[in-house]
Amino acid sequence: MFPLRLVSPSLKTLGLHCLMFEDDESLQGLLDICPVLEDLSVLLRGECSMGEITVIVPTLQRLSLSVSWCCYIDGYVIDTPSLKYFKLEDWYNSIHDVEIKDMPELREAYVDVVFFVLKSVIGSITSVKHLTICSEVGRMKCMVVALFSNFNQLEHLKLCVCKDHSSDLLGQLLKDSPNLRVLDVFHTGVCWKQPSQVPQCLLSSLQIFNWSGYFGRAQERDIAVYILKNACCLEKVTIFADIVQYSVPHLNMIKELAFSSRASTTCELVFVECPYEMFD
Numbered sequence: 001m002f003p004l005r006l007v008s009p010s011l012k013t014l015g016l017h018c019l020m021f022e023d024d025e026s027l028q029g030l031l032d033i034c035p036v037l038e039d040l041s042v043l044l045r046g047e048c049s050m051g052e053i054t055v056i057v058p059t060l061q062r063l064s065l066s067v068s069w070c071c072y073i074d075g076y077v078i079d080t081p082s083l084k085y086f087k088l089e090d091w092y093n094s095i096h097d098v099e100i101k102d103m104p105e106l107r108e109a110y111v112d113v114v115f116f117v118l119k120s121v122i123g124s125i126t127s128v129k130h131l132t133i134c135s136e137v138g139r140m141k142c143m144v145v146a147l148f149s150n151f152n153q154l155e156h157l158k159l160c161v162c163k164d165h166s167s168d169l170l171g172q173l174l175k176d177s178p179n180l181r182v183l184d185v186f187h188t189g190v191c192w193k194q195p196s197q198v199p200q201c202l203l204s205s206l207q208i209f210n211w212s213g214y215f216g217r218a219q220e221r222d223i224a225v226y227i228l229k230n231a232c233c234l235e236k237v238t239i240f241a242d243i244v245q246y247s248v249p250h251l252n253m254i255k256e257l258a259f260s261s262r263a264s265t266t267c268e269l270v271f272v273e274c275p276y277e278m279f280d
Helices: 026-032 115-124 169-175 200-204 218-230 250-258
Strands: 013-017 039-044 052-056 062-067 075-079 085-090 097-100 108-114 130-136 156-161 182-186 208-214 236-242 268-274
Touching (some): 026 052, 039 052, 062 075, 097 115, 108 115, 115 130, 156 169, 200 218, 208 218, 218 250
Parallel strands (some): 039 062, 052 075, 062 085, 075 097, 085 108, 108 130, 130 156, 156 182, 182 208, 236 268
């Protein structure tokens, strides 16, 4: 067990890397004697067993929790009402309990998780202004619709969905983020079902759209054309096209997108040819 007597009551920053605790309450016992803790990093790598992880810290403002695919845990409970920055990497693919209390002060979140964890996390981070989501969500489209709440304060979304034919995360997030200003999409196998109504963010707020790792596939073209056609305030679209893994002639991409109708007459469309490796 971590030697509690060495921890100062005035400690504000704490990093725990691959530590083992005697029981499920040991980590929280350590945190309890750090009454003004503001920054906590917990990194679990390699083959380890942690039981349940409990993080209850009223003063915490930054939290990074990383769980590798081979680190066995029963789950975790996070109760950090003052949190402003949250980074969660959870690649442990076996079902485990995830309980995350509401984070009303949260402004930035990075979430790289398997689908069932995303389902548990998403409702607690709706106050964010900057959100990055990377998830292997698989073929669970019917469940994704019930995931999201209103992201009324979200201004900048970065989305990377790493599995082909993945659930319609992009469409759902556009619908639920009425004030979105910047959208970054990273080399994804995006599933796309055109919304029945144009999302509010396209009508009134989206200004920047970047797509890194564009392969020129039909579904990708459909998404890009839809956004160009409906985003009334769009100022700039940048397409970083993959010229190595997928052979899509640059001229064809220009013709398909540059000559498609645009809701914003002042929108600048830029193509950048890049090999796939540059997007990793």
